[in-house]
Amino acid sequence: MNVCDSDMLDSVFLAYGASKVNNLSEADVVILNTCSVRVQSEQKAFSYLGRVKEFKQKKTCIKIVVIGCMAERLGHNIKKRFNSVDLIIGAKDIDNAALRIMNLFCTNYSAKKVNPEIKSEIVRYVTIMRGCDNYCSYCTVPFVRGREISINYETIVNKCSSMVKNGAREIILLGQNVNSYQYEDINFASLIKKIVTIENLERIRFITNHPKDLSDDLVKIMATEPKVCSHIHLPMQSASDKILKAMNRKYSYEHYLKLIKKLRTAVPSVSVTTDIIVGFPGETNEDFENTLKAVKTIRFGGLYVFRYSPRPNTTAAAMIDDVPFEEKKRRHAIILKESNKISIEIVSEMLGSIQQVLVEEIKNGIIKARTRTGRKVFAEGRKEYVGKHINVNIKEAKINSLFGDIV
């Protein structure tokens, strides 16, 4: 979501005549787009602010702007800690951020209306909804991004069409819970049905999904519509029903497992990836072992595992954070090790196979492409392949990347 927001800001700045530079010494303004999902993200942002503060002592005219979720959550407390910061713009006001930042330099910008530049990249993100209504007990998103709002489907389809006209071949639809998209009588499956009709669009992906809302209609469209990729990110978080209840996830492990079976029956090639939190308050060793067993049973295509950290205002923050840090680290390492082992087994099975990939870019004669399941593939290639589907014979497999020869 932050990548998409930064991308959107980039486009507006380009339209205002600004340009992106690669180092602080050339910059007039530094914009730090922040995340509040984990405590580590905020710590990283603070440490970066410390570094730019030192830089500002040398180049006093540079403006420092903090935007996004941490700006929403901490507001002017950030300025109290770093008086070098010139402007704070919270996540809920992100649509006006570019104009407010330009006004730091010249107030005339308030009168200017610009059409954002449309970048000619093969893979583009499109936000279809903002905010979240789910209030998972550990999550700060509903507080910093606000209640769930679905964007008008016509705006979304027009945006996708413009991107495709400008060269995009794959669109990634974004929302905190895309499965609950609803604008008038258009739900998520019907939105996809509209987007697949865009000529020259090759692929659609979407993130992220909530197991309580994944519909049969969506499973059906994944099975029948060739443009929809065989990949779904379906955060499980835990396989202990006690912990899922404490997390306010509103599904059981059995329900989650049924969804996996349904997806794999309908789309046999589907790759399911997930998120897991270890060390949630009250997670016993037995709860953790259930999650580990689920990881072994389901064999995810990949997973992100997080050590629980309490986030202010959330329900879980009032619970006793009773799993010691060392134990969280141990559980984290065990899940990661198991996941890596499974990933190696999955990619090893691809050795010698021919994979159809969509080429995203080329650098130094090496193309970067992706399979329909979302795996990165590299091969020697030519510029003409960018934006096209090609076949690659897989010769080498690593956890996160495959290497091969174009056939």
Ligand code: SF4
């Ligand atoms: S679904 Fe839960 S975890 Fe995801 S953004 Fe909403 S509250 Fe947070």
